[in-house]
Amino acid sequence: MEICLDESNAVWVMLHSGSRGVGNAIGQHFIQMARRDMAGHMHNMPDKNLAYFSEGSVHFDDYIEAVNWAQEYARVNRQEMMKLVLNCLKVHLPKFSLTSEAINCHHNYVVREHHFERDVYVTRKGAISAKKDQLGIIPGSMGAKSFIVRGRGNPESFYSCAHGAGRKMSRAAARQRFTRKDLEAQTRGVQCRKDRGGIDEIPAAYKDIDQVMQNQSDLVDIVHTLRQVICIKG
Template sequence: MPVKIELNSGEKNKDMPVKIFTDDIDHAAINQLKNIAKLPIIHRHIAAMPDVHMGIGATVGAVIPTHKAIIPAAVGVDIGCGMNALRLSLKASQLPDNLKPVREAIERAVPVGAACHKQVSVRSQACAGLQAGIDQLFERHPTLLKMLKNPQQTWATQMGTLGSGNHFVELCVDDCGDVWVMLHSGSRGIGNAIGRYFIQQAKRDMEGHMHHLPDKDLAYFSEGSDHFAAYVGAVDWAQEYARINRQEMMALVLRAIAPLLPRFEITQEAINCHHNYVQQEHHFGADVFVTRKGAISARAGELGIIPGSMGTRSYIVRGKGSAESFCSCSHGAGRKMSRAKAKQRFSRADLEQQTRGVECRKDKGVIDEIPGAYKDIDQVMAHQSDLVEVVHTLKQLVCVKG
C-alpha cells in the first residue's frame, strides 16, 4: 500500500515541507532532507522516493525543485547515471542452458571497473558530436585538465564502458517469457571530474554565505552568478555523454551476444532514462530546475526502469504523473546498509545463496552488491503504486557487475 510521511508541515515552521513516499527511512536521511528544506531556493516542497537513503551531498532518492538555482552536490558526481533497456525477439526457452559464455562475451566486449577501451572508442556520429563541447569545456575551465589523466582521450576511451559500484549489464526475462538486455551506467570519469570541479566552485562562490547553509555541501549556483551558466552547459554535456555511453555500450553488448544466441531483433524501443540529473520543468505554476538524485521521471504515460539487486526482480514501469512527487518515482531498491557494512555482514556463501540461478560473479569483490544490502524491491514498489504502474516484471538470468 502507498505510504507517505510529511515533515515540516506545521504552519509555524518556516522550512519547506518534505513528502516522503515510504516509512522505511533512517534518521540520517531524514536529517539530510530537513537540511535541504531549509534552503531559500526550494520550490513548494521536496519529495523523497521509496528507495530513499543517506547520500553524499544530498539524500539519494530525493527530488529537489529549485527557483533559479542548482545545487551541484545534489546532482552529484555520477552525472547522468541511468538505465537503458531493450526487449529482444527471443524467448527464454531459446536461450542456451549454460549462460556463462554469454556473460564472458559481455565482459570481453565492455570494459568494467576502472578499465577503458585500449583505443579511442568513438564510433557513432552522436559520439563525434560531443567533441566540440568537451574542447570548449577544457578551454574555459583548464583546471579540469589537471583532474584527469590524459584528459583529451579519457572521455573518448571510456565511451562504451561500464564503470564500477552498482553499475551492471543484465540479460533478463519478463513475465511473458521475452528476453531483455538492460544496463546501468553514467558519465564515467569525465562526469565525475565535472561534478567535483563545480561542487568546489559552488563552495568558493558562496564562501561569504556558507554560515547560512545547514550543510556546506548544499552550496548552490544562482542564476546570474559567475559559474551558473558554465555549470548548466557542463552538466548538459555530461548528461548527454551518459545517454550516449549507454547507447554505445548496448550496441557492444548486442554484438557480443549475437553469435551465442539464435538470430534476434529488437522488438521494443530502448528506454534510456537518467536518474542522477537536473533539468528545467514546470510544476505548481512555476518553471523550476528539478534535480533527481536517485529518482526517475514518471510523467503520465512515460516509461521508465526500476532495477532491483543482483538476485531480485526489476521493473519496466509507466508513470502516473503524480504532482506531489513532481512526476517522479524511485530509481531502484535503494541501499539499506553501506558497502563496508555489507562486506562485514555477508560472506561469499551468502552471495552464492542470494544469487542462486543468476549467472554472475560470486566472489568477494562484489559482496557489497549482495541483494541483502538493499531494501526489499517489492515493498519499494508497493509504496509507489500511486506514482507508477508495472508494465513488465524482469528477472535476471545473467548479471555483469562493475
C-alpha cells in the same frame, strides 16, 4: 549489464552506466568554485556544503552547461554499450529480432521543468521521471526482480518515482556481515560474480523491491516484471 526474462520469457537487455568519473570531476570542480564565490559575499555561512550559484550568474550558466554535457555523454555511452552487447549476442545466440521497445532512463540528474505554475530545476537523485504514460526502469538488486513501469503523472511527486530498491546498508557493512556462501545462496539461478569482490552487491544489502513498488503504487504502474539470468558488473 543484465540479461533478463519477463513474464512471457521475452528477453530484455538492461544496462546501467552514467558519466562515470567525468561527472564526479565536474561536480567537484564546481563545488569548490561555489565555495569560493560564497566566501566573497557571505562570511558567516553556517556550512560550507550549502554553497550555491545564483541563477543568471556566469558560473551558474557554466555549471548547467557542464551538467547537460555530462548527461548527454552518459546517454551516448549507454547507446554505444547497447550496440556492443547486442552485437555480442548476435555472435553467440541463434538469430533473433529486436523490438522497437527501448527505454532510456536517466537517474541522478538535473532538468528544467514546469511544476506548480513555475519553471524550476528538478534534481532527481535516486529517482526517475514518471510522467503520464512515460516508460521507465526500476531495477532491483542483483538476484532480485526488476520492473518496467509506466508513469502515472503524479504532480505531488514532481512526476517522479524511485529509481530502484536503494541500499539498506553500506558496502562496507555488507562486506562485514555476509560471506561468499551467503552471496551464492542469494544469487542462485543467476550467472554473476560470486566471489568476495561481489559481496557488497548482495541482495540482502538492499531494500525489498516488492515493498518499494507497493509504496509507490500511486506513482507508477507495473508493465513488465523482469528476472535476471546473467549479471555482469564492471
